[in-house]
Amino acid sequence: MMRNYLFLIFFVAAQMAVAQNILRGVVIDQDNQPVYGASVVWENTSEGTNTDESGNFELPLNSSSNQLVVSFVGYKTEVLPISTTFIRVKLYTDGALEEIIVSAARRSMIKSQRPTANTVVMSSAELLKAACCNLSESFETNPSIDVNFSDAVSGSKQIKMLGLTSPYILIAEENIPSVRGASQAYGLSFTPGTWVESIQVTKGAGSVINGFESISGQINTELIKPMDDIPYYLNVYGSSDSRFELNSHINEKLSDKLATTFFIHGNMRLGRHDNNHDGFLDSPIGSQINVLNRWQYQNVEKGIVSFFNVRYMDDKKQGGQMDFNPRTDKGTTNYWGSEINTQKVDVSGKVGYVFPDLPFQSIGLQVAYNYHNQNSYFGLNKYDIKQNSVYGNLIFNSIINNTLNKFSTGINFSYDNYNEFLYQNQVTDWSRRDNSVGAFFEYTYDNLDNFSVILGGRLDVSNRLGVFATPRIHARYVPWEDAVIRGSFGRGKRAANIFAENQNLFASSRQFIVAQDGGKVYGLSPEIAWNYGLSFNQKFTLFGKRADAGFDFYRTDFTKQAVVDVDFSPQQVVFHNLNGSSYANSLQVDFNIELIKHLNLRTAYKYYDIKTQYYSGKLERPLQAKNRVFVNLEYQTHDHGNGHWRFDATYNWLDKQRLPHTASNPVNERFPAYSNPFSSVNAQVTKVFSDSFEIYVGGENMTNYKQPRPILGNTDPFGQYFDASMIYGPLFGQMYYAGLRYKFL
Amino acid sequence: MKKILLLALLTFFGLQAHAQDAKSVSKTHGKYDIEVKGNCNMCKKRIEKAAYSVNGVRSAEWHADDQTLHVMLNDKKATPLQVQQAVAAQGHDTKFNNKDVKATPTDYENLHGCCLYERE
Secondary structure, three states, X not given: OHHHHHHHHHHHHHHHOOOOOEEEXXXXXXXXXXXXXXXXXXXXXXXXXXXXXXXXXXXXXXXOOOEEEEEOOOEOOEEEEOOOOEEEEEEOEOOOOOOXXXXXXXXXXXXXXXXXXXXXXXXHHHHOOOOOOEHHHOOOOOOOEEEEEOOOOOOOEEEEEOOEEHHHEEEEEOOEEOOOHHHOOOHHHHOEHHHEEEEEEEEOOOOOOOOOOOOOEEEEEEEOOHHHOOOEEEEEEEEOOOEEEEEEEEEEEOOOOEEEEEEEEEEEEOOOOOOOOOXXXXXXXXXXXXXXXXXXXXXXXXXXXXXXXXEEEEEEEEEEEOOOOHHHHOOOOOOOEEEEEEEEEEEEEEEEEEOOOOOOOEEEEEEEEEEEEEEEEEOOEEEEEEEEEEEEEEEEEEEEOEEEEEEEEEEEEEEEEEEEEEEEOEEEEOOEEEEEEEEEEEEEEEOOOOEEEEEEEEEEEEOOOEEEEEEEEEEEEOOOOOEEEEEEEEEEEEOOOHHHHOHHHHOEOOEEEEOOOOOOEOOEOOEEEEEEEEEEEEEEEEOOEXXXXXXXXXXXXXXXXXXEEOOOOOOEEEEEEOOOOEEEEEEEEEEEEEEEOOEEEEEEEEEEXXXXXEOOEEEEOOOOEOEEEEEEEEEEOOOOOOOEEEEEEEEEEEOOEEOOOOOOOOHHHOOOOEOOOEXXXXXXXXXXXXXXXXXXXXXXXXXXXXXXXXXXXXXXXXXXXXXXXXXXXXXXXXXXXXXXXXXXX | OOHHHHHHHHHHHHHHHHHOOOOEOOOOEEEEEEEEOOOOHHXXXXXXXXXXXXXXXXXXXXXXXXXEEEEEEEOOOOOHHHHHXXXXXXXXXXXXXXXXXXXXXXXXXXOOHHHOOOOO
């Protein structure tokens, strides 16, 4: 940073008065490419410097020498007499190293300065760094996303962005919204990590192309493409909490135009563990079978690419007391237990056509059908939801005058049929049909240099949300070299599926109360929020190491919200319309550096200020740390053709979190007002034997921190003080795992 | 939509475009490969910007490795020669169909240090 400022100041000074006592220059190779890191030294002195990424250098003139020595590994050293204040030096390879292939390792998490929106692309290599068996666990190494447990029963993980839970993130698979409606609570665990090719994480208001629902961000997952796939892939995983996974991909290329892959995933959790001796399973037992068959047809001459996917998934979970037996105890008060069974069927297709004579113009059609059926009970609470959805999207991309001005326009529609029943003392039927159709237009201007902007707008008609417009703006500006400023602004609107999104609360004796006031979504208003963001990032060289630092600040302002109020009474959860203000401010400061070759350090500090007007006053969002620290270290040994090692460790520190109000309970059934701060460490070691075989071992929560008392009222789970939803930390102590990956290339 | 897909396809088309030289791809649009001398990314920005300044240029991409500017333009509105002139005015020597359009010495010397390519 400092160096850059100095350079800037210097640069300006140099513009004003030609600095006579400074030698400026550039070092290039025989292909006229800048040489980065070349050494430039006055002969027989220690006065020298190194060239920057553009091959430029600056060096004060030296009184004792006017011979400049320019050298770089693999090039012939040049010694040049200097008589001017600017010099261009060309280095020629010295032939001895002609055979060496220089390759730069591509980072697995790319924070590119190119995209207009604040987007980070996580490659599949990033996903290999954690135990990561499914999408919900794949963000452990991403500082922008916080991963938390949602309750003490289902074992599911909840992600947050800008401090807001996943319903406020538009989660899409290949740009088709996927985790929505009924799948909101567990949907992320329905995509196995090995199927993923890459994940794009966008902070703040997203693009209008995929819909109007995103408020805090967008996460889009791209699955592996059959055309680029390898013939066979196998991954086996086992862990000390008795979780076993098997992933197998079989790919067949039927011709140069047609390929298919079968993805088969199975997992089992067998272990009944109760490490904290509260009588409840620390993690659920269960199993999942998940099968996807994906086809890709590609005809380059005609400019056609198309995909067709069929998927079936069956997921079973059982949690609750150790002695609970579903066959004899379901629906009784013998023991408290819970089962969540989900079946999913997805069929989707996509056709893209690029106009052969106008490569910048294309048209695409996506159609998806989705069936989701969840039957579940939590003690005596029973919750069933079935969702049939159809989604379609037609997009036309082209340019205005030239490719600096691009636009995308199109229409999309969605239809959802919900059969939803909640049994709590009595049965309530929340079945409904939702449909919406909308048109969008997005214009992108990019001057290919230092400025780009995306202006997007949508107009939607929905039976539940009415007729409304969604504006979104993203802009990017490069004020000086290697720096980027981004700003975004947008509006999001959504129908909160209050039960599906808050299933963790079923694991309590809370009564579900909906304070209806005539709205069209469960009797409440649709949620509306505005999101504003500003970010800055600067790449620089620190002691000769590549580094970058930056910050981003986002504010989300709710004008309407379906407030989930667990502070009114420990025996109730009240869903009510926002009456007052509700906002989420988040600040993230990052610093990343490559300490030595192959050793990367990522650090982030996050500050969250999230407040909502509840019945009992304006309070901090419960179960949300105000301050968080994230540190990730990765190291890879050099590969000399006989394999290499990869090491990865992540440290998270979470400050105290406000716990929901329990002061009205008897003394021994209360939580303190705030949790204690805690930290956790995850680490993994991978031995890569060859391109086709690797073995990994790792540990999660190695500091062995456990939430001291996860469940209130655990001795009387059918009593009025029972609550297993107030989870702020890990339940399971240390967990170790091992696995292997085999690729048939 | 599928930006990635589009990119992949564009790459394919790019490869195809390599195979054809200055071939009209439709009634109105033609693709041309103009030789343009330059060094670095800074040159790339300058060259492409200059090409885009010509009305009728649809897309322009310069690659340092083969010293070639790939342009696609509307043949009714623009000619490769106009693109050559616009690029040369920014200091970069050009060549298309054995016709040289060179930068003036002043324009060449005004280039940033790292862009001072070797002139023939």
